[in-house]
Amino acid sequence: MPELPELNPVVHGKLRLALLSLxxxxxxAEFTWLRAKTGSTDGNLGAQLLKLEEAGYVAVEKKFVQRKxxxxxxxxxTGRQALTEYVQALKQLLGGAMEG
Amino acid sequence: xxxxxAESELKxxxxxxxxxxxxxxxxxxSWGWAFVLWGLAYYVAIFWTGLGHFPWAWPxxxxxACALTVVLAARxxxxxxxxxxxxxxASTWIAMGISMLLLFPALGxxxxxxxxxxxxxxxxxxxxxxxxxxxxLKWKMQFACALVWxxxxxxxxxxxxxxLTIVFLAAIFFxxxxxGVYGMIAEARVRRQGATNA
Numbered sequence: 001m002p003e004l005p006e007l008n009p010v011v012h013g014k015l016r017l018a019l020l021s022l023x024x025x026x027x028x029a030e031f032t033w034l035r036a037k038t039g040s041t042d043g044n045l046g047a048q049l050l051k052l053e054e055a056g057y058v059a060v061e062k063k064f065v066q067r068k069x070x071x072x073x074x075x076x077x078t079g080r081q082a083l084t085e086y087v088q089a090l091k092q093l094l095g096g097a098m099e100g
Numbered sequence: 101x102x103x104x105x106a107e108s109e110l111k112x113x114x115x116x117x118x119x120x121x122x123x124x125x126x127x128x129x130s131w132g133w134a135f136v137l138w139g140l141a142y143y144v145a146i147f148w149t150g151l152g153h154f155p156w157a158w159p160x161x162x163x164x165a166c167a168l169t170v171v172l173a174a175r176x177x178x179x180x181x182x183x184x185x186x187x188x189x190a191s192t193w194i195a196m197g198i199s200m201l202l203l204f205p206a207l208g209x210x211x212x213x214x215x216x217x218x219x220x221x222x223x224x225x226x227x228x229x230x231x232x233x234x235x236x237l238k239w240k241m242q243f244a245c246a247l248v249w250x251x252x253x254x255x256x257x258x259x260x261x262x263x264l265t266i267v268f269l270a271a272i273f274f275x276x277x278x279x280g281v282y283g284m285i286a287e288a289r290v291r292r293q294g295a296t297n298a
Contacts, residue, residue: 014116021117025124029181037123066174087117094110 005089010055011082015040015048020083023058023075031071049073057082125183130176132283134169139276141165146269159205166197189233196229216256219268223253230275241282245275 011017018038023029035045052058057079061072075083141161148157200222207213227249234242252271256264 012113014113017113018116018120021120022124025121026181026183027187029124033181037120083117087114090110090114094107094114 005092007089007093008082008086010051010057011086013048013051015044016052017086019045019048019052019073020057020075020079023073024080024083028061028072028074031073034073052079055079055082124181130284130287132280132285132287133172133176135276135280135283137169137172137280138165139272139280142272142276143269146265155208158208162201162204166201185236188236192229192232192236196225200225215261215264219264220253220256223249223256223268223271226275227253241279245279248275 011020015038019034022034022037031045031049034049035042038045040048049058049060053060055078056076059074059076061074063070063072141164145158145161148154148161203221204213204218207217227246230242230249231246234240234246248271252267255267259267
């Protein structure tokens, strides 16, 4: 029987997974858009994005647009790879659970 | 945790991924207003020119419409994320706008422009850009607009001046005003669906 894969704990967190999934479908997204789509608080969102940034899964860019600060997040190639592997592992685990 | 609970949690994660990706893709840019704005700008320029053959009617109206588009787009853009698709479409329209803003004043200054050339070139450019945009979006309605513009361009090469003006005004009405309003209604429907699904 093949060994079942382990799920990446950084990706597995519910809000972090939602953020990576959202960022996988757009080129880049602003902090406020991510907050609106996930319905999370500023503090929690900032903390989870920081974890993703530390893992190298998202890149952050801070700039000023019309004198207003703007924080843009973009998924990195490492992040895309991690999400792909996570989905594959998830499907493998679900397949195993259904067979079991 | 039981096996059933663990399986349910894994399925929840998979559903979460699917719904968030769909949410990101549902993020639509709203550009219907720009079609209406430019349709009205063309009408203003045409009627202004017709009133007193004022040579600056087109340049003034087009530059004003450009400035208004930039301001409104910046305001409406808000915190919407950028997608590859939206960048591709915006690029085709910006490139067309630059071509028109360079070509028509140059033709005007050199004295090598007349009504037939102007309508043929403008309609062909609008046909090309609408077609490119419709192929990216897979939007048949916009491709129909491209066909109308191309037909207008060909008509401009062979048709007489009087019916040509009417054909051009009709093309602006259907491909800018009617299509723009249709686009705004479609965008509002998508936004409503998004709000309901959220």
